[in-house]
Amino acid sequence: MxxxxxxxxxxxxxxxxxxxxxxxxxxxxxxxxxDPDRQRVVISDVQYNAPGPDNRSNRSLNGEWVNITNRSRQSVDLRGWTLRNSEGDRYTFRHLRLNGRSTVTVHTGFGRDTRHDVYQDRREHVWDNRSDRATLTNRRGAVVDTESWGRGRGHDRDRGDNRDRGDNRGNDRGDNRGNDRDRGDRGDRQR
The missing domain is CATH 1.20.5 (Single alpha-helices involved in coiled-coils or other helix-helix interfaces)
Incomplete structure (x- = not known):
């Protein structure tokens, strides 16, 4: 050879x-x-029922928020990701890199965006106190995480990992976030 x-x-x-x-x-x-983002980035908490009266003041609007947490050690570029409610109202992340093991709070009202707080700049409440669903979608349109409350009680997840999120989720919260009966007009508000 x-x-x-x-x-x-x-x-x-x-x-x-x-x-x-x-x-x-x-x-x-x-x-x-x-789905590389499914296990890394989650909706870690939702404050859908802002404390105090729903008078559409900026303080009231920013009293409702959603926490997005990066559970991995690597940073994640959230540019182009969206957070929406069940009616289709949508917030699109602009230039935000979420560091590893960090959380960003998405407020409904107006404010100055930082690495830890971003604002939807809305003049009306987004999250329904009685029943709604927050859906986080990556820039490719894939659902990364969801959080629901109201009808059906508690939360349900599209991720399917059924991890326990503690006792402070859904409608059976012990604090005032899910307790409409102590709020007077709060229980009557749909949006």
Whole structure:
């Protein structure tokens, strides 16, 4: 066998081995590419019933908020991600890189955006006190996380990991966030 023939044979073997390794690795990387954000970024808390009267003051509007938490160590670029309610009202993140193990609070009213607080700049409440769903979607349009309250009680998740989020979620909260009967006109407000 000549040297060039041996070199061609070794090259062919190396290419075949590389193809096998690449094919074996494809399902794992494809799975990660499909939903890499699902386990990293979550809706960690929702204050849908702002304390005090719903008088549409900026203080009242900013009293309702949604926390978005990055549970991973790596930062996540949230540019182009959206947060929406069940009626389709949508907030789109502009230039925000959420550091690892960090939380950003999305307020309904007006304010100055920082790394830890962003504002939707709305003049009306977004989250329904009785029943609503917050949905976080990445820039590719994939649902990353949801949080629901009201009908059906508690929260339900589209992620399917059924992790326990503590006793302060949903309508059976012990604090005033989910307790409409102590609020007078609060229970009558739909939006």
């Amino acid at each position: 000549s040297a060039s023939s041996a070199a061609r044979r070794l090259t062919a073997i190396a290419l075949a081995a590389g193809s096998l390794v690449a094919a074996a690795a494809l399902p794992a990387s494809a799975d990660q590419d499909r």
